[in-house]
Amino acid sequence: MTPEAPTRSYRRLSVEERRRQLLDTALSLFAHRAPEEVSLDDVAETAGVSRPLVYRYFPGGKQQLYEAALRSAADELRQCFAEPARGPLAGRLSRALDRYLAFVARHDAGFSALLRGGSVVETSRTTAIVDGVRRAAAAHILGHLGVEEPGPRLRMTVRTWITAVEAASLIWLDEDKQPPVDDLRDWLVDQFTAGLVATAGRDPQTAAVVRDALGLESGEAFGALLARVLPVPGAHDRLPLPDAAEPVRETLLP
Amino acid sequence: MTPEAPTRSYRRLSVEERRRQLLDTALSLFAHRAPEEVSLDDVAETAGVSRPLVYRYFPGGKQQLYEAALRSAADELRQCFAEPARGPLAGRLSRALDRYLAFVARHDAGFSALLRGGSVVETSRTTAIVDGVRRAAAAHILGHLGVEEPGPRLRMTVRTWITAVEAASLIWLDEDKQPPVDDLRDWLVDQFTAGLVATAGRDPQTAAVVRDALGLESGEAFGALLARVLPVPGAHDRLPLPDAAEPVRETLLP
Structure with missing residues (x-):
């Protein structure tokens, strides 16, 4: 994470570079230990700098270091979401997820520690940073969906998917990053599509969003998901479609 | 929660009744204040009993009270999951969710406090209780699905849905229990079905589970979801189905 750390060289760094080096060092230590077990002395030792130097950057001590590290991680995460509003939505979501999962993989257990909390340095302030x-993630997604005033169902769909992404990332880290990251990303995109479509069945606003999204997809994501999913019940003679499903047949047949 | 609390009467209660009364009182206090701001004295005052009596039941102080309250809540939650393995799966899931959401509604902000953590009494022990x-919830669901050795994708689908249920419950409490609880429950069942079906598109084990589940549904849940969902893209001339989707048409037409 900090290539110069083990050399103990006092390479001249700018204030911003030094601060970043110390925060990266702190994050790498949080990756292996609970935040409250990481002292400023540990950071100094690992970064190969003097203790007074670390205390100069973080005069508020451990709590200030932890919050600064959390804020730095939060800023990095926000940058993952930046994606031009062009092209099929599934592609945009995939690219944002690629960046997010790269962040998760890079920070590993540090990511878990940050998200899981459960530490004495956890405060309403740190919770607010994570929230x-x-x-921000929800606002980005709703922006890409072209929604300015999301109703409760659409908002809940997006927010619960974000929680699901976090949970899946933690499980993925627990299971030694299996399945491969590309599979995880595709699965998360599928889950988003499926969740959105399921909400669309009961919510007119979400239904409109899905229709607009389909217009951007050119059969890419939604069509591919449907193609994978619908043959699943093929072992049965037919899907147990009630009469209300009659329009389905018309919809599917041009 | 504790009907006799305001009367300050020293009604004779059995040890178990008294313990339950004190735990219920504690949970109701946690509903409005952070756990670390609830003292044993507060519990004594609210329950209308003497301070020594509360200290007799919880000699380990605040931390013991909090963990006992958390354990009691956890036991109650586990009971929500108990559901006979009979009949359509969506019905079983709905009934378990009804009990779970009744628990959430009853404990309100106390439920949030328990789940959100972010308190100084949060420890690896309390995290372990919540986990x-x-x-237990995941094991129940996999049991109902008839799966003994879930692969990573099926396990991840179930576990992320459980996280989504928690997140949705917290959002629901934040938004003054809107939408109505029955709508929330139906939405959660839809999301489970959709998530499972989306995973089935990439995972043979989950596909087999979905096929078996369909056999139990008699067109009830899955068919109804499909009937609601598939007409959504009806505004387009047709679904953007790629060639790979050809089997879909055959599947849908008996």
């Missing part, structure tokens, strides 16, 4: 990232 | 409930 801020979730809110 | 134990999640694991």
Whole structure:
């Protein structure tokens, strides 16, 4: 994470570079230990710098270091979401997820520690930082969906998917990053599509969003998901479609 | 929660009744304040009993009270999951969710406090209690699906849905229990079905589970979801189905 750390060289760094080096060092230590077990002395030792130097950057001590590291991670996460509003939505979501999962893989257990909390340095302030990232993610997604005033069902669909992404990332880290990251990303995109479509069945706003999204997909994501999913019940003679499903047949047959 | 609390009467209660009364009182206090701000004295005052009596039941102080309250809540949650393995799966899931959401509604902000953590009394032990409930929920669901050795994709689908249920419950409480609880329950069942079906598109084990589940549904849940969902893209002339989707048409037409 900090290539120069083990050399103990006092390479001249700018204030911003030094701060970043110390935060990266702290994050790498959080990857292996609970935040409250990481002292400023540990950071100094690992970064190969003097203790007074670390204390100069973080005069508020451990709590300030932890919050700064969390904020730095949060900023990095927010940058993952930045994606031009062009092209099929599934592609945009895939690219954002690629960046997000690269972040998760890079910070590994540090990511778990940050998200799982359960530490004495956890405060309403640190919780607010993590919640801020979730809110930013939801705002990005709703922006890409072209929704300015999301109703409760659409909002809940997006927010619960974001939680599912976090949970899946933690499980993925627990299971030694299996399945491969590309499979995880595709699965997450599928889950988003499926969740959105299921909500669309009961919510007119979400139904409109799905229709607009389909217009951008050129058969790419939604059609491919449907193609994978619908043959699943093929072992049965037919899908147990009630009479209300009659329009389905018309919809599927041009 | 504790009907006799305001009367300050020293009604004779059995040890178990008294313990339950004190735990219920504690949970109701946690509903409005962070766990670390609830003292044993507060519990004594609210329950209308003497301070020594509360200290007799919880000699380990605040931390013991909190863990006992959390354990009691966890036991109650586990009971929500108990559902006979009979009949359509969507019905079983709905009934379990009804009990779970009744628990959420009853404990309100106390439920949020328990799940959100972010408190100084949060420890690896309390985290383990909450995780134990999640694991129990996953085991129940996999049991109902008839799966003994879930592969990573099926396991991830079930576990992320459980996280989504928690997140949706917290959002629901934040939004003054809107939408109505029955709508929330139906939406959660839809999301489970959709998530499972989406995973089935890439995972043979999950595909087999979905096929077996369909056999139990008699067109009830899956068919109804499909009937609601598939007409959504009806505004387009046709679904953007790629060539790979050809089997879909055969599947849907008996």
